[in-house]
Amino acid sequence: MEKQKNTIGRRKEAVARVYINKGTGNITINDKDYKSYFSLVYLQNQVELPLKTIDAVDKFDLKVNAQGGGIKGQAEAIKLGIARALCEVNPEFRPALKSAGLLKRDPRAVERKKPGKAKARRSFQFSKR
16 A cells, blocks of 8 residues: 555544554544544444454554544444445455445434424324313
8 A cells, every 4th residue: 555545434414534544553533542532432442343353453544534423423434434445455355344244334314304393203292172
């Protein structure tokens, strides 16, 4: 790999741009270490999952710009972005990442509010008289 590759990952309203280089395993999200950006351990595991799947935790440096959504949406967007970046770096990683389900974009998003309803499906309280 001669130059850095970049990919994008999305989930709900969150968008993550991932830049990947050969390196020692540093993961930086919005100019912070990922362990300080995501204080919850299960979100840190989400970010590490694509690298653990191909046993490359200390082979790449990642720089991520994440915006929009909440922390869980951002973590899952970063997971997808990292998986896509690894596929660009080496196409041989694709089968392992695909079988782990890391290359599928999660299409679920918030349903829109409808007129005449309190929320998307919740109705106003019914009063008979």
